[in-house]
Amino acid sequence: MPRALVAGVESAPANFDMEQPAAFGDSVGSDISSSVYEQLTGPRPLLGTDGVWRVDWSDLEAQLAEGWWFSPDGRTCTFRLRPGVRSPDGNELTAEDVRWSWERSFGVRDVGKWVARISSVQEATDVEVVDPLTVAFHLRAPNPALPRTMAQGTPNVYDSRVARAGQSPEDPWASSLLGARPSGFGPYRLVRADGESLTEIEANPHYHGGPPPIGEVVARRYPSTEEAIQALLQGDVDLVPGVPWSALSRVRSERRLRITPAASTAGVFLHLDPGAEPLDDPRVRQAIAHATPYRAVLQTAYAGTAERWYSWVKPESPGYDPASWPYEEDVGRARALLASSKGAGGFSTSIVVLPGEGLEVVAELLAERLGRLGISADVRLEPRGGDRSGRVRTEGNLAPIMVRASHDGRGQRVAEPLYAYYHDWGPGRMRLFPFRYHNEEFFDALRAVPEAGHGASWAAAVRRLQRLHNRDAVMIPLCAQRYYVAHDRELEGYCWLPENRLPFARMRWRR
Secondary structure (H helix, E strand, C coil), X not given: CCCCXXXXXXXXXXXXXXXXXXXXXXXXXXXXXXXHCCCCEEEEEEECCCCCEEEEEEEEEECCEEEEEECCCCCEEEEEECCCCECCCCCECCHHHHHHHHHHHHHHCCHHHHHHHHCCCCCHHHEEEEECCEEEEECCCCCCCHHHXXXXXXXXXXXXXXXXXXXXXXXXXXXXXXXXXXXXXXXXXXXXXCCCCEEEEEECCCCCCCCCCCCEEEEEECXXXXXXXXXXXXXXCCEECCCCHHHHHHHHCCCCEEEEEEEEEEXXXXXXXXXXXXXXXXXXXXXXXXXXXXXXXXXXXXXCCCCECCCCCCCCCCCCCHHHCCCCCCHHHHHHHHHCCCCCCXXXXXXXXXXXXXXXXXXXXXXXXXXXXXXXXXXXXXCCCCCHHHHHHHHCCCCCEEEECCCCCXXXXXXXXXXXXXXXXXXXXXXXXXXXXXXHHHHHHHHHCHHHCCCHHHHHHHHHHHHHHHHHCCEEEEXXXXXXXXXXXXXXXXXXXXXXXXXXXXXXXXX
16 A cells, blocks of 8 residues: 655644634644645645755646636636536536635625736626637736636635535535535545644546545644654654754754755834834944844854845745845944934834744844944844734734744745735735834825736836835835755655645655
């Protein structure tokens, strides 16, 4: 019998409906769900000459769709589905499955509806079944984002015949059924999820790409990453995702194991509160941006393994413009800006460090550099565990300066400028976090991006957006995060994807 893969993970998810916050917020659940479902498109994984996995968002993979195209006016995006794609229940994928899936997202009114709106799909009625294998999305604007944004696991593409069996007046969108029994067209199906210690999936016998080389996967929960690493060293599991940098040398010392690195869509950055005096004066924020010790962060906190980041747009995203960042280390310039600002003469402030590897070192380096300007910064550590993401989501700015990064190495699930900026900085209800930030010129530029069309005009609009936001210095990008997976040396094919840090279907045991 083919060898199963056992992964040591941080949670045992009980809900796999990504339209429900409890499921979407569980990183392991998201990974498992992304092996049960498949999207119309996806980013293409690439192994760099440095041995680091990255993803290419400019050359998308065709997944459930075999092709797509925009109308000449850019206001309709049409997808042609692969013929003969079947779910584990044997039902064939049709355009109606796609249409119903997007209708469900609008009906549930959660993450999927937000993704649809930033993609210029305004209502469920904008998704049209052209024929059994062709579906058209009618867009409010000539927005090129849709093929990228639909790579996220919401809206998923459901086997609507299975899902509709779970509909009732009390549960019109089958949330109970899809939470416990995800039903898609991906390479695996869920076999068992006890919600406490174990999750098991097995190959979809009808998968359009052929049976996955690894037919069975068991995700075993451990109370901590350290305990999962210990289980890997003892041979009890085959793979552990999210290995901290501090543990890499210990894993590498074991000859039967190896480390595979990836450049995730997450990043390390300083978050400045423009509502806190004297940071409400942009010259104070700009002074901090010039005082930030970028080189020391890269060399001291991350031992030269991280890469600089210059914008809230992710480096692998189309439209990323590293030239849009106007501030570099210049203590003299920082002093001059501060002297002309509300912070003249120095002031006291606080830095809150959210949990994350290397972030305390980043805060200490920053506090030392600010001290040279006469700014006294008190460094406070947010406790590990608890509802740290919930506090940021509900309270927004926890201090005048926050040092932030992704605690699970995932980051944003789509490398797309509209997704990135609306997520944290957009106007009104489209902003998902209540951070204090208001700039009408930036908001107008953000609204203008979907109307810019495709090609050079779109790229110019995105460059302008980055320059406006960077000029405000409410977010100081430091470096992209690396994500490390430790695994048995006999396991091949691992790569990192933003929607699935554990793409089991791409892995195989060495013959």
